[in-house]
Amino acid sequence: xxxxxxxxxxxxxxxxxxxxxxxxxxxxxxxxxxxxxxxxxxxxxxxxxxxxxxxxxxxxxxxxxxxxxxxxxxxxxxxxxxxxxxxxxxxxxxxxxxxxxxxxxxxxxxxxxxxxxxxxxxxxxxxxxxxxxxxxxxxxxxxxxxxxxxxxxxxxxxxxxxxxxxxxxxxxxxxxxxxxxx
Numbered sequence: 671x672x673x674x675x676x677x678x679x680x681x682x683x684x685x686x687x688x689x690x691x692x693x694x695x696x697x698x699x700x701x702x703x704x705x706x707x708x709x710x711x712x713x714x715x716x717x718x719x720x721x722x723x724x725x726x727x728x729x730x731x732x733x734x735x736x737x738x739x740x741x742x743x744x745x746x747x748x749x750x751x752x753x754x755x756x757x758x759x760x761x762x763x764x765x766x767x768x769x770x771x772x773x774x775x776x777x778x779x780x781x782x783x784x785x786x787x788x789x790x791x792x793x794x795x796x797x798x799x800x801x802x803x804x805x806x807x808x809x810x811x812x813x814x815x816x817x818x819x820x821x822x823x824x825x826x827x828x829x830x831x832x833x834x835x836x837x838x839x840x841x842x843x844x845x846x847x848x849x850x851x852x
Contacts, residue, residue, distance in 0.1 A: 672753045673739070673769050678722070679713040680740045685729060686711075700728030739771055761787040762836075767847075777850045783807070783838035793831050799851045800830035807844025810837040820846075 686696055693711075697704040702724050709715035710725075717725075726733045754763040761784055768778035783789060794800065802811070802820060809820040813834035820826045828834075830850070838844040 672755065673766055674737065675713055675716060676747075677739050678717065678736050679711055680742075681736050681738070682707070682725065683711045684740065685731060685735065689729070696725075696729065700724045702728070739769070760784055762789040764789075775852050779848045779850075781836060781846050781848060783809070783836055783844040783846075785838060785841045785843065787838050789836040791830075791834050791836065793833055794850060796831050797852060798830050800828055800834075801849040801851065802826045803847045805845040805847060807838060807842050808840050809844050809846055810839055811835070812837060 686693070691699075693704045693707050696702070696707055700707075702721055706715060706717070706721070707725075710717050722736055723733065726736055749765075752765050755766040756762075756764040763782045765780040765782075766777075767780055768774070768776070770777050781789065802809070803825050804820050804822050806822055808822075811818045811820060811826065811828075811834060813828060813830075814832050817837075818826060836846075
């Protein structure tokens with residue numbers, strides 16, 4: 671389940687329980703079938719914007735209350751349950767661990783680069799710093815005409831308002847964690 675559907679799932683269930691109403695009542699108030707609501711709460715559905723508008727209108731809540739990441743004391747998603755937010759088969763997979771949120775000044779991503787693959791990343795805008803830690807493999811980062819070699823456990827930081835390329839020139843998978851700070 672991706673982070674957006676997970677947020678919708680948790681928020682819908684939390685809001686419904688806070689209002690102390692059943693799925694039957696939510697269905698009556700929103701015009702969305704009980705089975706669809708149950709699938710949304712279990713994280714098995716990818717509801718349309720129109721469906722989410724019906725739910726927010728029927729529950730008399732702001733639309734963004736369904737979408738915003740829920741506040742949790744602990745949050746765990748096993749890697750095998752994560753869905754890449756961006757992927758090119760045989761080249762790279764990008765996983766969103768901590769998406770953009772107005773209340774946070776950072777984002778966290780995991781990137782897996784297949785052997786001999788390159789991922790192009792455009793400039794991220796003014797005042798954006800990028801922090802990279804290589805978990806396994808070796809990363810060649812090209813930025814501003816310079817190539818930097820970053821190995822396992824190494825840390826690299828740069829002002830990412832320039833185009834840059836993540837390159838894996840080896841025969842093994844390269845995995846890294848990337849943090850953007852604004």
